[in-house]
Amino acid sequence: xxxxxxxxxxxxxxxxxxxxxxxxxxxxxxxxxxxxxxxxxxxxxxxxxxxxxxxxxxxxxxxxxxxxxxxxxxxxxxxxxxxxxxxxxxxxxxxxxxxxxxxxxxxxxxxxxxxxxxxxxxxxxxxxxxxxxxxxxxxxxxxxxxxxxxxxxxxxxxxxxxxxxxxxxxxxxxx
Numbered sequence: 705x706x707x708x709x710x711x712x713x714x715x716x717x718x719x720x721x722x723x724x725x726x727x728x729x730x731x732x733x734x735x736x737x738x739x740x741x742x743x744x745x746x747x748x749x750x751x752x753x754x755x756x757x758x759x760x761x762x763x764x765x766x767x768x769x770x771x772x773x774x775x776x777x778x779x780x781x782x783x784x785x786x787x788x789x790x791x792x793x794x795x796x797x798x799x800x801x802x803x804x805x806x807x808x809x810x811x812x813x814x815x816x817x818x819x820x821x822x823x824x825x826x827x828x829x830x831x832x833x834x835x836x837x838x839x840x841x842x843x844x845x846x847x848x849x850x851x852x853x854x855x856x857x858x859x860x861x862x863x864x865x866x867x868x869x870x871x872x873x874x875x876x877x878x879x
């Protein structure tokens with residue numbers, strides 16, 4: 705099935721590196737934005753993110769979850785949240801699939817480019833778990849595969865988020 709899905713990297717990503725929990729500041733808040741297209745799949749990213757973030761020392765009450773209709777709406781939600789000054793980081797999760805037309809590539813590029821520009825403009829890290837598989841067919845095998853894959857991506861996003869928050873805090877201290 706991996707050849708069909710062209711997702712051979714998944715085989716190597718099952719071992720999530722152990723990250724030592726840092727001492728968390730009480731002011732660290734994270735916004736988690738989740739697109740609702742294929743919600744039952746993307747939910748797995750949020751679930752794994754929450755579990756891993758807690759393991760790394762961030763209390764669940766410090767994570768605010770927001771839903772958008774689809775991935776295309778994530779950048780505006782992220783910009784609004786980043787502008788609030790309330791969040792140390794923002795995490796975005798979504799699944800952009802090829803529905804038989806080429807526009808999914810344009811949507812993916814627009815979303816990822818906007819998230820990158822946003823974090824550079826406002827200096828709030830934006831961690832992306834917005835995925836665009838080469839092939840997705842809406843049947844149980846693919847849904848199961850991507851539910852499992854989003855569990856991995858959720859853990860990875862939590863690790864990247866916490867490490868980035870720590871790196872930025874250290875850099876600001878050193879400046």
